[in-house]
Amino acid sequence: MDEWHFPRAQLANHYLSVLELGISSNLAIIAPRRRGKTLFVLRDLAPLAQKKKYIPVYASLWQNINAPHEGLLTALEEAVQSVDRRAVFNRLLRAKIKKTTVSNELLGRMEVEFADNPSKPANRELACIEKLLAELQAKAGRKTVLLLIDEIQHLATSKAFDPLTYALRTLLDKRQGLIKSVFIGSSRHYMNLLFNEVQSPFYHFVEPVAFPDLDKEFIDFLRVKLANDHRISIAARPLQKVFSAIDCSPYWMMKIVAHMITFRIGVDEAREHVFELMEAAEGFEAIARRMKPIDKIVFLALCGRQNPFAKEFMARIGRETRVKGVPPNIQRSIQRLSAANLISRIHKGEYYIEKPGLKRYLDRDKYSSETISSQTR
Ligand SMILES: Nc1ncnc2c1ncn2[C@@H]1O[C@H](COP(=O)(O)OP(=O)(O)O)[C@@H](O)[C@H]1O
Ligand SMILES: [Mg+2]
Structure with missing residues (x-):
C-alpha cells in the first residue's frame, strides 16, 4: 500500500533545521514500535536530507540482532559504492523501504527484540567502520554525511555491544559537526540507559527530539x-x-x-x-504467561496512572499473590517490567507504558478467568 504513505515533510524539515542550527549534531527520535519512525526516516527525512546537501546513510542495528555492527558496516559499504551514482543510491533506499515493510509483518512472530547470542565486534571490524566513514566523507566533498541509525536502543541491551557504542561515540566526536547523525529507537528504558546515564558514552552527546503521534x-x-x-x-x-x-x-x-x-x-x-x-x-498471551501475578497488578496500576506503592495495591498483592505486598517486591516487579520493555520510567514515579494493548488483553484475560472460575465454583 505504497500510495498510502502520509508524508511528513514539515517534521523532516524541522529535524533538519535543528541539525542546521548546530544546537546538536546528534539527534534521537524515541517513540514506541509501529509508530512510523522508520518509514518516516526512509521516506521523508532521507530524501529531504538528500535534497539539502546531505548524504543520508541508513543503517538498522537489527540487521543482525546478534551483531549490530554488521548493519552499520553494510550501510557504509553500500554508501561508499553508490554515493556518486544517484540511481543506485535511490534504488538502495527503495529496497530498504520494502525490507522494512516486509519485516514489520514478521515482527513479534519471531523473538526479535533481544540478542540470543550477542557477539562483540572484532577490532578489525570497528577499524573498518572508521575507514569506510572516512572514505565516504572524502567522497562526499561539500556534502555532509548524515548517519541514520535505527534500533539504537539495541546497543544498551547487551554488554557485548559496548565496544560498538564507544567506537560510535569516538567516531562522531572526532568529526564533531562534520558528520551528523539521527538515532532512532523504540524503548525509553534502553534509550535512557544509553543517553541519560552518567557513565554512558552518549551522556549529553545526543539531543532527544519529539516524534509526535500522527494526528x-x-x-x-x-x-x-x-x-x-x-x-x-x-x-x-x-x-x-x-x-x-x-x-x-x-x-x-x-x-x-x-x-x-x-x-x-x-x-x-x-x-x-x-x-x-x-x-x-505482540505475543500478549506469552507475555502474560511470563508475568508473575504481582507484575500484572503493578502493570495495571501503572496503566491506570495509579501509584503501585499505595496501600490498596499492597493489600491486593498480599491477598491475591503468594508474595508479600511490600515495597521491595513492588520495586523488583517494576524492574522486571522495565527489563521486559513493558514499561519505562520517565521521571521518578512516572512511567510510560510501552505495550498499551497489553492492558486490554490482561483486563479481558482477568475477566474471562474470573468468569471461568465462578462458573466452575
Ligand atoms: N506516514 C505513514 N503513513 C501511512 N502509514 C504509515 C506511515 N508511517 C508508518 N506507516 C505504517 O506503519 C507501519 C510501521 O511503520 P514503521 O516506520 O516501521 O514503524 P516504527 O519504525 O515506528 O516501528 C508501516 O509498515 C506502515 O504500514
Ligand atoms: Mg522501526
Whole structure:
C-alpha cells in the first residue's frame, strides 16, 4: 500500500533545521514500535536530507540482532559504492523501504527484540567502520554525511555491544559537526540507559527530539483516500476514535483500513479483527504467561496512572499473590517490567507504558478467568 504513505515533510524539515542550527549534531527520535519512525526516516527525512546537501546513510542495528555492527558496516559499504551514482543510491533506499515493510509483518512472530547470542565486534571490524566513514566523507566533498541509525536502543541491551557504542561515540566526536547523525529507537528504558546515564558514552552527546503521534491530518488523509479511491465514506470522528484505541499506531490503522476495503466491513468490525491480530503479533498471551501475578497488578496500576506503592495495591498483592505486598517486591516487579520493555520510567514515579494493548488483553484475560472460575465454583 505504497500510495498510502502520509508524508511528513514539515517534521523532516524541522529535524533538519535543528541539525542546521548546530544546537546538536546528534539527534534521537524515541517513540514506541509501529509508530512510523522508520518509514518516516526512509521516506521523508532521507530524501529531504538528500535534497539539502546531505548524504543520508541508513543503517538498522537489527540487521543482525546478534551483531549490530554488521548493519552499520553494510550501510557504509553500500554508501561508499553508490554515493556518486544517484540511481543506485535511490534504488538502495527503495529496497530498504520494502525490507522494512516486509519485516514489520514478521515482527513479534519471531523473538526479535533481544540478542540470543550477542557477539562483540572484532577490532578489525570497528577499524573498518572508521575507514569506510572516512572514505565516504572524502567522497562526499561539500556534502555532509548524515548517519541514520535505527534500533539504537539495541546497543544498551547487551554488554557485548559496548565496544560498538564507544567506537560510535569516538567516531562522531572526532568529526564533531562534520558528520551528523539521527538515532532512532523504540524503548525509553534502553534509550535512557544509553543517553541519560552518567557513565554512558552518549551522556549529553545526543539531543532527544519529539516524534509526535500522527494526528487529524493523517485521519483526513485516510478519509479522503477511502472516499475517492474506494468509495467508502466514513466521518473523521469514528476513524479518529479507532486510531486512539490502537494507540495511534499507523501500522494497525493501515490494517484496519485494509480490512475495511477488502471485506467491505465497517470500522468497528475491522477493529475487532485487528485487535485479534494485535494480540497474536505482540505475543500478549506469552507475555502474560511470563508475568508473575504481582507484575500484572503493578502493570495495571501503572496503566491506570495509579501509584503501585499505595496501600490498596499492597493489600491486593498480599491477598491475591503468594508474595508479600511490600515495597521491595513492588520495586523488583517494576524492574522486571522495565527489563521486559513493558514499561519505562520517565521521571521518578512516572512511567510510560510501552505495550498499551497489553492492558486490554490482561483486563479481558482477568475477566474471562474470573468468569471461568465462578462458573466452575
Ligand atoms: N506516514 C505513514 N503513513 C501511512 N502509514 C504509515 C506511515 N508511517 C508508518 N506507516 C505504517 O506503519 C507501519 C510501521 O511503520 P514503521 O516506520 O516501521 O514503524 P516504527 O519504525 O515506528 O516501528 C508501516 O509498515 C506502515 O504500514
Ligand atoms: Mg522501526
